Amino acid sequence: MTFAVLLxxxxxxxxxxxxxLAEGEPTCGYEACPKVGSDTFNVHLIPxxxxxxxxxxxxxxxxxxxxxxxxxxxxxxxxxxxxxxxVQVETAFFQKWWEQQKPYTREALQKLVNNGQFEFINxxxxxxDEAAVHYQSTIDQFTLGLRYIQDNLGKCARPKVAWQIDPFxxxxxxxxxxxxxxxxxxxxxxxxxxDKNRRLDNRxxxxxxxxxxxxxxxxxxxxxxxxRHYSAPPNFCFDIVCNDAAINDDPESPDYNLxxxxxxxxxxxREQAKHYPxxxxxxxxxDDFRYEAAMTTYMxxxxxxxxxxxxxxxxxxxxxxxxxSTPSCYTKAVHDYVNSNNQALELKTDDFFPxxxxxxxxxxxxxxxxxxxxxxxxxxxxxxxxxKQVAANLQQPYDREEMTELKEAVGVMQHHDAITGTEKQHxxxxxxxLLSRAMKxxxxxxxxxxxxxxxRDAFDFEFDSCLLANVSSCDKTNSDRFTLVVYNPLSHxxxxxxxxxxxxxxxxxxxxxxxxxxxxxxxxxxxxxTYVEDATTSANTVQFAAKDLPPHGYKVYQxxxxxxxxxxxxxxxxVVGYDNASFEISEQTGLLEAVTLNGxxxxxxxxxxxxESQDSSGAYIFVPQGQEAKRIASGPITTTLVTxxxxxxxxxxxxxxxxxxxxVYKDDQSFIEFDWIIGPIxxxxxxxxxxxxxxxxPLKNNxxxxxxxxGREFIKRTRNHRPDYDYSDEQPVSGNYYxxxxxxxxxxxxxxIELAIITDRSQGGSSLNDGEVELMVHxxxxxxxxxxxxxxxxxxxxxxxxxxxxxxxxxxxxxxxQEKKSLAAIEREIAQRxxxxxWFFVSNKDxxxxxxxxxxxxxxxxxxxxxxxxxxEPWDDxxxxxxxxHVLEKGEDDNLSKDVTVDLSDLFTFFTINELQETTLGAxxxxxxxxxxxxxxxxxxxxxxxxxxxxxxxTLPPMEIRTFVAKITYNPL
Ligand SMILES: *[C@@H]1O[C@H](CO)[C@@H](O)[C@H](O)[C@H]1NC(C)=O
Ligand SMILES: *[C@@H]1O[C@H](CO)[C@@H](O)[C@H](O)[C@H]1NC(C)=O
Ligand SMILES: *[C@@H]1O[C@H](CO)[C@@H](O)[C@H](O)[C@H]1NC(C)=O
Ligand SMILES: [Zn+2]
Numbered sequence: 001m002t003f004a005v006l007l008x009x010x011x012x013x014x015x016x017x018x019x020x021l022a023e024g025e026p027t028c029g030y031e032a033c034p035k036v037g038s039d040t041f042n043v044h045l046i047p048x049x050x051x052x053x054x055x056x057x058x059x060x061x062x063x064x065x066x067x068x069x070x071x072x073x074x075x076x077x078x079x080x081x082x083x084x085x086x087v088q089v090e091t092a093f094f095q096k097w098w099e100q101q102k103p104y105t106r107e108a109l110q111k112l113v114n115n116g117q118f119e120f121i122n123x124x125x126x127x128x129d130e131a132a133v134h135y136q137s138t139i140d141q142f143t144l145g146l147r148y149i150q151d152n153l154g155k156c157a158r159p160k161v162a163w164q165i166d167p168f169x170x171x172x173x174x175x176x177x178x179x180x181x182x183x184x185x186x187x188x189x190x191x192x193x194x195d196k197n198r199r200l201d202n203r204x205x206x207x208x209x210x211x212x213x214x215x216x217x218x219x220x221x222x223x224x225x226x227x228r229h230y231s232a233p234p235n236f237c238f239d240i241v242c243n244d245a246a247i248n249d250d251p252e253s254p255d256y257n258l259x260x261x262x263x264x265x266x267x268x269x270r271e272q273a274k275h276y277p278x279x280x281x282x283x284x285x286x287d288d289f290r291y292e293a294a295m296t297t298y299m300x301x302x303x304x305x306x307x308x309x310x311x312x313x314x315x316x317x318x319x320x321x322x323x324x325s326t327p328s329c330y331t332k333a334v335h336d337y338v339n340s341n342n343q344a345l346e347l348k349t350d351d352f353f354p355x356x357x358x359x360x361x362x363x364x365x366x367x368x369x370x371x372x373x374x375x376x377x378x379x380x381x382x383x384x385x386x387x388k389q390v391a392a393n394l395q396q397p398y399d400r401e402e403m404t405e406l407k408e409a410v411g412v413m414q415h416h417d418a419i420t421g422t423e424k425q426h427x428x429x430x431x432x433x434l435l436s437r438a439m440k441x442x443x444x445x446x447x448x449x450x451x452x453x454x455x456r457d458a459f460d461f462e463f464d465s466c467l468l469a470n471v472s473s474c475d476k477t478n479s480d481r482f483t484l485v486v487y488n489p490l491s492h493x494x495x496x497x498x499x500x501x502x503x504x505x506x507x508x509x510x511x512x513x514x515x516x517x518x519x520x521x522x523x524x525x526x527x528x529x530t531y532v533e534d535a536t537t538s539a540n541t542v543q544f545a546a547k548d549l550p551p552h553g554y555k556v557y558q559x560x561x562x563x564x565x566x567x568x569x570x571x572x573x574x575v576v577g578y579d580n581a582s583f584e585i586s587e588q589t590g591l592l593e594a595v596t597l598n599g600x601x602x603x604x605x606x607x608x609x610x611x612e613s614q615d616s617s618g619a620y621i622f623v624p625q626g627q628e629a630k631r632i633a634s635g636p637i638t639t640t641l642v643t644x645x646x647x648x649x650x651x652x653x654x655x656x657x658x659x660x661x662x663x664v665y666k667d668d669q670s671f672i673e674f675d676w677i678i679g680p681i682x683x684x685x686x687x688x689x690x691x692x693x694x695x696x697x698p699l700k701n702n703x704x705x706x707x708x709x710x711g712r713e714f715i716k717r718t719r720n721h722r723p724d725y726d727y728s729d730e731q732p733v734s735g736n737y738y739x740x741x742x743x744x745x746x747x748x749x750x751x752x753i754e755l756a757i758i759t760d761r762s763q764g765g766s767s768l769n770d771g772e773v774e775l776m777v778h779x780x781x782x783x784x785x786x787x788x789x790x791x792x793x794x795x796x797x798x799x800x801x802x803x804x805x806x807x808x809x810x811x812x813x814x815x816x817x818q819e820k821k822s823l824a825a826i827e828r829e830i831a832q833r834x835x836x837x838x839w840f841f842v843s844n845k846d847x848x849x850x851x852x853x854x855x856x857x858x859x860x861x862x863x864x865x866x867x868x869x870x871x872x873e874p875w876d877d878x879x880x881x882x883x884x885x886h887v888l889e890k891g892e893d894d895n896l897s898k899d900v901t902v903d904l905s906d907l908f909t910f911f912t913i914n915e916l917q918e919t920t921l922g923a924x925x926x927x928x929x930x931x932x933x934x935x936x937x938x939x940x941x942x943x944x945x946x947x948x949x950x951x952x953x954x955t956l957p958p959m960e961i962r963t964f965v966a967k968i969t970y971n972p973l
Pocket of ligand 2: 375
């Protein structure tokens with residue numbers, strides 16, 4: 001235990017036992033807001049510092065060079081004047097600072113929290129991106145940050161505001177998540193310039209945003225768009241890094257300027273006031289990494305505020321009152337105004353993607369930038385879910401260091417310059433280092449836990465997660481015998497295809513937990529991976545179907561090399577696959593020609609193409625030259641049949657830097673898999689390239705397609721159209737790109753056929769012509785796009801441009817008339833199991849005598865098909881955190897889109913639940929304490945359901961997530 005942790009314990013003991021540390025009762029929350037009049041025009045000054053958890057510098061560089069000074073100097077400045085306020089956002093940084101502080105500084109901060117001067121807003125681990133994140137990770141990283149604040153500073157520190165001021169466009173799911181965490185408002189700055197102009201003209205910069213098409217007005221959140229990004233008004237930056245004239249209120253001084261400065265500020269206020277609907281405006285007083293010497297700004301603001309008391313200035317007939325405030329106090333003021341005037345705000349029901357900050361500059365490149373990072377982050381989340389489940393089942397404390405380290409690393413990855421790929425190269429390396437170190441220790445922790453369980457003894461298998469299996473490398477499988485544990489983190493029994501590199505030995509005996517031999521297949525690896533340095537790569541991959549893996553459970557498989565058997569060469573065939581899933585390859589071109597799935601045959605071709613980048617294309621922005629993508633392959637491509645006992649497929653070579661397997665699995669015939677590798681992108685002609693996979697069909701989707709919002713609800717997109725503002729299509733390609741987190745689909749309503757592509761990471765995607773779906777898989781740009789990162793995006797690895805491997809899963813079928821399950825339900829099921837997938841642990845230790853528990857299930861039965869256990873993790877002594885979600889939307893499936901009830905009384909193997917306490921989504925507040933503001937125009941559309949829990953039975957309407965702290969008793973093993 002470190003010194004810092006020890007201090008924390010001492011402090012915590014104090015605050016739990018006695019009264020709060022501050023004298024008097026805390027008056028935090030809305031009660032602590034400055035009084036604003038209805039007869040004045042109120043200008044809410046918001047002192048804030050935007051502290052990126054990595055971007056141009058690594059998170060630690062920012063912390064030690066900047067952020068620790070910022071928080072310390074703000075605390076000093078706030079103590080000088082009780083009117084002064086500050087909002088603190090990123091908990092990754094706050095935690096570091098708090099751990100460093102002595103008890104008296106902590107006490108001082110607690111007082112400032114309790115009287116409302118120091119307010120936490122957002123307070124997630126980082127300010128997450130909204131385009132490339134998956135909702136599970138967003139929720140997790142909020143849970144982590146909110147809990148830290150709650151544990152250390154109590155209820156007064158509980159945030160009420162979502163503060164997403166820098167992300168590059170905004171997802172509807174983020175609004176929904178914010179609302180369900182109990183937040184009353186959301187603030188941001190970046191939206192399409194035409195949307196912003198319209199909102200400015202129509203005074204709809206303050207609006208009401210409905211975050212869900214399924215959850216009624218529980219997902220409504222008051223949203224305010226910042227006026228001038230998040231900076232201070234021009235000429236009013238008083239930070240030490242700025243040179244604007246300080247305010248001088250000494251009338252004897254030749255530099256006296258108070259009255260003039262008040263006048264200038266009043267002009268700014270009058271201009272801004274024209275664009276907002278009430279007698280309140282919010283003025284951000286801050287920027288990136290400001291307030292390192294907080295006193296300079298606060299002293300000037302003190303004078304400015306006083307100046308407005310001396311010199312009368314007006315907006316229309318109302319006197320301007322300038323005050324220190326916070327976003328929550330602004331929300332309260334607007335709320336009171338619109339309610340007393342019964343003035344409904346404009347209602348928004350879609351999202352704020354894509355973001356263009358001017359003509360031709362669409363921030364749609366970052367949907368794909370650094371694709372290997374984007375996948376690595378998903379793996380981090382995948383392992384984190386496994387670790388949390390195993391820890392909860394095997395009675396590990398919630399603050400197990402290895403688990404916390406991984407939660408934090410995944411939390412950092414959600415930051416809007418991390419998962420986005422918009423950071424400098426050295427920062428990207430630092431993120432990868434932090435995540436891989438955390439994954440390594442989490443692997444060791446969970447591996448040791450599983451070892452004890454499997455061996456029923458202290459045997460340690462020394463399991464490895466084989467994270468480089470994608471480049472055909474795993475030390476532990478380079479052996480005559482090895483043991484594989486396949487852990488299934490899903491809430492349903494599932495079958496997965498195991499794919500692992502194997503070295504030299506081409507004949508194996510694979511034994512499942514019941515002692516049966518398993519069919520397997522050995523294929524050549526997708527490509528020659530010997531370019532990967534410091535790894536022993538193999539030319540072969542073994543694959544087999546791990547069948548019927550139990551939910552929250554595992555199966556152990558044993559591998560033993562045997563004598564070589566000869567296998568005959570497969571003969572070429574046009575149709576590849578099985579009865580329920582097959583595809584056809586064109587004899588002329590070597591490309592895909594048609595697929596048969598779900599009882600229908602659809603013509604589908606697929607090809608890899610690229611756009612040539614303009615100079616303005618970079619890490620953030622995508623600007624192609626012209627609208628036509630060029631093929632990577634110049635003519636017909638080489639296609640080789642690759643078949644065996646497990647799968648049927650082909651290997652396609654599109655030239656020197658693109659190839660893929662197209663495959664169908666015998667035991668999993670619900671999709672066609674595309675396992676591709678792209679790179680190094682050939683930019684020897686000095687032209688950047690942005691590579692897409694393009695699927696072409698004869699389907700008529702009438703310019704409409706669907707993309708998911710952070711992996712949850714589908715949003716309909718219409719080509720060259722925006723629901724909220726007049727759209728000019730000066731960029732027909734990049735202006736039609738949307739973030740795809742796990743699924744993009746087109747529908748032919750006449751033929752009643754849908755085609756969907758499910759992804760293994762976030763990517764940009766679109767349907768630019770009817771019948772087409774394209775996804776951008778990789779990019780290399782030759783220029784910086786001038787949005788701050790100051791580097792061109794051209795990732796190098798092993799002395800060449802980076803290679804990226806990934807998977808797409810194609811699903812096609814009738815949109816109705818399915819007997820068992822709708823196509824939407826099938827797609828969601830695949831997306832679910834490709835996001836949090838069964839995890840492989842490999843050991844080559846001699847395990848003789850240690851293989852005692854070869855399979856186990858953490859759930860006594862599968863959950864209903866439409867329910868997923870989103871979260872299971874240790875919470876406190878004898879409690880676990882549970883999140884249950886309904887995974888379908890209304891109307892997606894006749895049977896599965898109905899309300900569903902889950903009985904938790906006898907579900908878990910390792911423990912019994914005694915009591916459930918329902919909380920808000922972030923788990924930092926009991927649901928019964930959650931009182932949200934009401935807004936005129938927000939009304940229940942009938943989709944709200946009574947939220948009671950009887951006899952541990954939980955009912956979920958479509959798309960609902962319910963969060964519980966469950967009191968449990970562990971069962972004897
Ligand atoms: C202007 O805002 C009002 C609500 O504030 C809304 O009803 C109306 O549709 C908006 N008009 C335009 C042109 O956007
Ligand atoms: C393979 O996976 C590792 C870990 O996620 C990643 O760092 C690497 O870039 C991947 N390689 C390819 C070719 O995608
Ligand atoms: C939702 O509507 C109900 C009544 O229809 C209202 O009582 C509630 O306050 C509304 N919620 C919000 C967030 O405005
Ligand atoms: Zn930022």
